[in-house]
Amino acid sequence: MAEVRQRHRVGLAADLPPGRHTIVRAGNRELGIFNIAGTLHALPNLCPHQRGPLCAGSTSGTLVDGDTTGWKLTWSHEGEIITCPWHGLEFHVPTGQCMAWPEIRLRTYDVSVVDGEIEVAL
Amino acid sequence: MAIAAEKGGRETLATTFVLDGDVHLNEPPGELAEYAEAPWDVGLREIAKASGLYLALPGMAPRAEYRVPWPGGQNRSQVVTNAADMRRELDELHVDVAVLYPDNLLMLPMVRDPRFALALARAYNAWLCERWLSAEPTLRGALVACPQRPEESAEDIRRHAGHPGVCCIYLPACGLKPLYGHRQYEPIWKAATETGLPVAIHSVEAVFPAFPFQLECFETSLAQHALAHPLSMIANLVSLLETGVPMRWPEIRWGFMEAGVGWVPWIANRLDKEYLERRREVPHLKERPSHYIRQFFYGTQPIEEPLARGDIVKVFELFDGERTAVFASDWPHHDFDHPQHVFGLPFSPDARRAILGGNGARFYGIEIPAKYRAAA
Numbered sequence: 409m410a411e412v413r414q415r416h417r418v419g420l421a422a423d424l425p426p427g428r429h430t431i432v433r434a435g436n437r438e439l440g441i442f443n444i445a446g447t448l449h450a451l452p453n454l455c456p457h458q459r460g461p462l463c464a465g466s467t468s469g470t471l472v473d474g475d476t477t478g479w480k481l482t483w484s485h486e487g488e489i490i491t492c493p494w495h496g497l498e499f500h501v502p503t504g505q506c507m508a509w510p511e512i513r514l515r516t517y518d519v520s521v522v523d524g525e526i527e528v529a530l
Numbered sequence: 531m532a533i534a535a536e537k538g539g540r541e542t543l544a545t546t547f548v549l550d551g552d553v554h555l556n557e558p559p560g561e562l563a564e565y566a567e568a569p570w571d572v573g574l575r576e577i578a579k580a581s582g583l584y585l586a587l588p589g590m591a592p593r594a595e596y597r598v599p600w601p602g603g604q605n606r607s608q609v610v611t612n613a614a615d616m617r618r619e620l621d622e623l624h625v626d627v628a629v630l631y632p633d634n635l636l637m638l639p640m641v642r643d644p645r646f647a648l649a650l651a652r653a654y655n656a657w658l659c660e661r662w663l664s665a666e667p668t669l670r671g672a673l674v675a676c677p678q679r680p681e682e683s684a685e686d687i688r689r690h691a692g693h694p695g696v697c698c699i700y701l702p703a704c705g706l707k708p709l710y711g712h713r714q715y716e717p718i719w720k721a722a723t724e725t726g727l728p729v730a731i732h733s734v735e736a737v738f739p740a741f742p743f744q745l746e747c748f749e750t751s752l753a754q755h756a757l758a759h760p761l762s763m764i765a766n767l768v769s770l771l772e773t774g775v776p777m778r779w780p781e782i783r784w785g786f787m788e789a790g791v792g793w794v795p796w797i798a799n800r801l802d803k804e805y806l807e808r809r810r811e812v813p814h815l816k817e818r819p820s821h822y823i824r825q826f827f828y829g830t831q832p833i834e835e836p837l838a839r840g841d842i843v844k845v846f847e848l849f850d851g852e853r854t855a856v857f858a859s860d861w862p863h864h865d866f867d868h869p870q871h872v873f874g875l876p877f878s879p880d881a882r883r884a885i886l887g888g889n890g891a892r893f894y895g896i897e898i899p900a901k902y903r904a905a906a
Contacts, residue, residue: 458871468602483600493606495865 413529421521427487431463434528441519441526442467442501444487449501450517450528460494470498470507543624543873547887547902550628552787552829552858555616555662556609557632559590562653570649590650591634593736597751608862609633613665623859624869627896630662630671631700636734640705644678651676651683655690663695670896672700672730675718684721691725697894699729703762705738711769719779728893730785733762741765759789764797774814776822783893787829788860795848798823824850827893829858830872830885832865840876852881856890
């Protein structure tokens with residue numbers, strides 16, 4: 409059985425150039441819409457820690473270290489990390505993966521551009 | 531104590547009395563200059579021109595560390611500079627009454643010139659009463675004690691103790707030497723007893739050559755911050771008990787702020803074990819150390835967040851925290867706790883009400899507003 413998802417138009421693509429993100433309302437949800445190097449991503453604007461407004465934070469890269477970097481401290485994921493303004497918990501925007509808590513991955517939403525408008529599927 | 535819920539409705543944070551036992555105002559040096567005695571007003575006006583790092587104003591809040599400013603990270607303001615802004619922000623958190631502590635003066639014990647330290651403390655207390663407590667009755671204040679000059683500080687505490695907004699004496703602990711068990715602080719205990727004000731010890735992270743702040747052996751603020759607060763509380767609690775301060779001043783209510791609560795059962799059990807062997811050294815203790823530790827009050831923030839949420843309730847049970855823990859948000863600082871988080875923990879309804887409001891009301895001597903008191 410195919411899942412029927414509602415599509416919401418949440419703004420003009422021209423207003424969201426690469427490197428920017430914004431908070432929109434879609435149905436009864438608040439989402440963050442991110443333009444990372446021309447690709448759009450959407451996450452809930454709700455931090456699973458203490459319910460802070462996650463997407464009101466700023467995006468940046470972050471520091472990683474481990475076997476993937478040869479145990480060398482590395483600045484990585486430039487532009488792909490959102491940091492919750494309340495307590496600093498970090499999330500990888502394209503996947504929704506929480507950087508500190510491996511068991512937490514946020515729901516991500518399909519987002520596309522239709523006739524110049526950003527459309528998100530809930 | 532029963533507190534009225536909305537008629538027929540279920541209890542929510544909005545129907546619960548929330549007393550926030552620890553929020554932080556920001557004390558700009560230029561404003562303190564207006565209240566400072568000469569010649570320190572001149573110095574404070576100079577400090578006001580300097581662009582200090584957050585909580586590291588030259589002279590006023592010395593901090594022997596500097597972190598690399600990587601891009602990104604928490605992007606919200608962590609200072610509140612006036613009573614109206616504080617009231618509005620606390621409304622958003624559903625906080626009814628809050629107790630104000632300073633920002634920069636968290637580091638008062640690290641100020642090396644005791645004359646300047648005393649001038650800062652006096653200016654702060656006068657400024658706090660006039661600019662904050664007189665402006666907004668739901669904001670209550672802790673008078674800062676100056677550990678470098680206890681005698682004069684006690685006089686200053688007496689001067690302001692009668693202000694209706696004053697509810698506590700704040701003992702800064704960051705970089706403190708000697709610890710609060712030392713005899714030199716007796717004038718402050720005398721003032722606390724005479725004024726009936728409780729005392730609250732509050733520390734902050736710093737690297738400083740005074741026990742237990744020699745944190746230079748750690749490389750990250752994760753390590754330093756994790757240890758600075760609870761080690762400071764543990765050090766001062768042990769110091770007070772070993773020299774018998776709470777026994778000699780039995781009317782004082784003692785509070786320990788901003789170190790979470792997990793350390794409390796650990797030190798209580800540890801001291802009880804020591805006591806059975808070494809009672810002769812501390813014959814002023816008539817009971818096990820844990821007996822006295824259960825009479826102290828403890829700010830909840832930063833409340834531990836074990837993966838199994840219910841575990842935090844067990845931690846509170848281990849030190850009688852459902853009767854002595856005082857909700858604190860630490861707003862607007864980096865690791866503040868939202869009262870909704872504490873409201874949602876699996877405490878019993880009575881314990882939840884006590885932790886969010888009743889215990890703080892007893893500790894600070896603050897009346898619970900009529901709308902939250904159950905009809906008889």
